[in-house]
Amino acid sequence: MKINRLIYILSCLVAFSIFTSCEDFLNAENISSSNEAQQFDSTADTFSALVGVYNQIIGDDGYGQRLNLYYPQSADDFKTSGDYNCNDRRGISTYGACTSNPDLNRPFLKLYSGIERANLCIKNIPLSPVYQTGSTADKALMDHYYGEALTLRAMFYYDLIKNWGDVPMQMVPSSDLESVYLPKTDRDIIYDKIIADLATAAQLVPWRSESGTSNTRFTKAAVKGLRARIALARAGYSLRRDPRVMAKGSNSEVYYKIAYDECRDIINSGQHGLNSSFEAAFRPLHENTEDAAHEVIFAVGAYGGNAATDSKIGYYNGMRHDDASNWKSSGGINAIATYFYEFGKYDVRRDLTVASMQINATNQAILSTGVLCTDGKFRKSWTNVTGTAQNLAIDWPLLRYSDILLMFAEADNEINGNPSAQAVDAVRQVRNRAYAGNLGQAGTIPTDKTGFFNYIVHERLLEFGGEGLRKYDLIRWNLLATKIAETRQKLSDLLNGTGQYANVPSYLYYKVSPYDKTKSAQAALQAIDVYVPAGVDRSDVYYMPSVANTPAGYTRVNWRAAMTATYINDPAKGYAQYFEANRKELLPIYNDIIQSNYNLTQDYGY
Template sequence: MNKNKFLAIFFSIVGMASVYSCSDYLEVENLSNTAEKQQFDSASDTFAALVGVYNSAMGDNTYGQRMNLILSQSGDDFRTSGDYNANDRRGISCFGAVPTNTELLRPFLDTYAGIERANLVIKNIPISPVYQTGSAADKKLMDRYLGEALTLRALFYYDLIKNWGDIPFQEVPSADLATVYLPKTDRDVIYDKILDDLAKAATLVPWKSEAGTTAQRISKAAVKGLRARIALARAGYSLRRSPQAMVQGSNPQKYYQIAYDECKDIINSGEHKLNPSYEGLFRSLHTNSQDATNEVIFAVGAFGGNSRTDSKIGYYNGLRHDDTDWKSAGGISAIPTYFYEFSKFDLRRDVNIAIFRVSTTKQEDLQTSINWNDAKFRKSWTNITGTSQNLGIDWPLLRYADVLLMFAEADNELHNGASPEAVSAVLSVKQRAFAGNSGQVGTIPTGKNDFFNFIVKERLLEFGGEGLRKYDLIRWNLLETKINETRQKLVAFMNGTGAYANVPEYIFYKKPASTVVNYVPTKTAQQNVLDMDLYVNGIAKADVFYSPNQSVATPTGYTKVNWRLAMTQPYISGDPIKSYAHYFEPNKKELLPIALDVINSNYNLTQDYGY
């Protein structure tokens, strides 16, 4: 047996091994002890095989860390912390990854393992005895399982395309192929196929209310929302092999219409709403508590306390804790100018960005501007203490806020400007962000270009740290533009000019007594910031971050923290070890290289894109 076929079959078997889950439906039979045909001879056994497909999205190599937190860097919001190395996670963030980069292999292979598992389910359900002669109830279940497998396979192919472009495409299990040495297939061909698959899946999978399942299980809204996201990617730009350039997909209006229709169906269904609390939405993910509004339409589950099915969300990324109770790494850093994209009245700012870290004595230590972290995920919001890296935090892959903004974007493209429905959709997202200060929402433009730019900005604010930004910028063909704009903003930030003329050079804050614990995780993210003892010198505490310094001498008892002064030229450009997006090259670095081991295992697979 050749190496590729062995790996594919091995992963399909291992993925369906018996697992433990916090959800009742994640219980599986060990496929290694049964023949393929026997695995699908009952609805319950078929469901066990389907769980193996779900499991493929879990763990360190996919949505437990690498696919969502590492491969997604960098945009104009966050970057991976630390100094550049071409062969690790920082090489990806700086756009300098090489084929030997250690972060590239497992996400690629494990995603294909998920496709293999999905192919087994998709092949065997229509020919199973249950499907052909079983009860009507069992046939309905099998239809649902088929729809879920089609949806997960579509997600896996989308993940591969958005990171690697054209990739090998197969719709049947590897054992059924004449050869496993497949060449690349044009991504538009794959996109069209999986969009058709999702259209079929939407007829098979029930709405959440009909099935009574949690967000960790695919519902009709999840199918439709994913189809909208993929349709927007198909309508947008991507880096092509020949010519090696960013090119928009053919017939974009067709795909904007798909996105529009799917999002409108979700909106009209009444199944999902915005959680009135932006922060509460993310807190619920930390405790596996049910969100009554069902804003999270689909979340990748995390359980088991291991690298295969759990996640490092909240440990690898998020608010950094140096204390032993909530020890966590803070592996993602905010680009300082991102803080100033938010209005001071926008409640999302302090949820998305942590300007402090928690010290060994559980005190809030204000950080210099180049040491802020993403903050939507915090170990201290979980019930887990100690040194554990696996926190059981689910990944919110699709939210209702995303549906509203995708709907508005597609509406704008189809109607050459924003309709009242599109304005209403984005207004609801904006009003939540300014809860308590609705007068600060401002006017939403309706002209096509202005509304598009509004959407670009609003998605930056709403989805910071959720692994969407880089891919949004790519499909809009704005990645190069935004990287260059961010560099210009960083220069202005460093020099205190333009929009940053009133940003202070430094901020003074007073550390509490060594015996005082002042980080309280039950307080809101905004209150955590306002509770810090900042030197205000006669102004409101909330205005400290927006007011030039009025004193040079450090007040008695306070510590001086460089704010604007922390920004230096090596961070911006010129230093290949430290500077933001240093190795980005347009028409090349929009995609990642394929891992060398993968290239070496398939003589029909080419590297491409200048790597």
């Protein structure tokens, strides 16, 4: 079957439905049951069609599982648990996915289904009688919807490009195409188109305070933030088809300036800020509410308890809860064993980002081994859902204000040849929050171009761990191969207890402790009775050799001793075992999709 026709049919067959907890989101009418003109003959019906576009972001094949939890592994922060299989998520995580891997199939089609739905809105909103002859208020509302549709289409294309590189570009509904056998379009052409579209959208979509909507819909700041992120990707490196090398896009300075301007506008708007508590950005996502500072600028909303419109965030990933506990969750994403030690001892982000504890069968808190820590920003026990349920209605933080600050600083540094005072201050805001209560330990921010860039590279590692950004950051900086090699060396040093890991304890000792889910991540960890030698501060136990024998009444858990050569080099279990520079920076396209379009090529050595 022709690929675009298949996408169009899928788009029509999938009924539009509510995708988020926001009460003013309506059940949307399926366009297949009415003609296009009827679907856009009122603001209510147009909004219903727009909800159908938003609907394609979430679910198992979107930002409910695969796009945000499977595809971003492994960088130098997290990886998928379990043994290698080229035909499942573990093949993706180890850079060894086969073209027959079914996890590559439906996300690709879902993104194009979203593009098809967005194209219908983008085509028909300007043709609507409401848009042409309606009231000023109705026309403004239709402009708002048009801007959101442009933004959603840009987001879908960005997700396609960052995972598959050059892809077919379709900017009209499938029914308007002369031929549905579309070849690939160079990604820079697509980037330029969607960057221009987002400039238009930013003029049409209001600021948060003017919109009266939740952060699960695009506001002006979200549009501008997405435009900045895409501009940095356009300015940076990506794996090209011919020749097959990592290369920068042309005219990078133009796109750094776009990112700079957009982030500056958001900063100056006063619409968003940093919460004083790092954790405060993530707890509300478990309740479908917004944080007090509006730090989460855009979240992918999850709702409905099903695979199409909900998420497995907090069940598949997040802190592990034993199957027999009140909250069964798998903890399917593990922190790379060295990631814990990328954080400073006083960095409050560490104990939230890297969950070094888990919940046992009797709902008690225990320590994890050094290789089985999980991503901790998402926790099933922070929801009201118990039992075996997998869909938890946890929203996904696609864009946070701290990202705006760090993107601004990065672009400023590139434009000026060194960071301005404003760029240094932007980074300092992020850093100071991480060291709240211990600002004297926050360190000094470099002010030369190279030093500042490297500082941002590391700061983004600490700030966004588990949020699906790291691998794509490293790719646009052309640092993925470098950081994988560095991480493999660090893992070897950890295994041998050498270098910076010379004093890492082989074992930790603890007593099973009550778990209070209302406590912060740091407080919950501190509540575990960990053995601390006399005269030693508890914060130092991760940075000093363990005592020789298990203290009376305590349980021993392998910390550094859990690291083995298998973790690094085994074909089934090794970290990033199948990565190849200038090839595996991108995923293969699922083979049936290739076969459905004779103009579509696989490329990149697959």
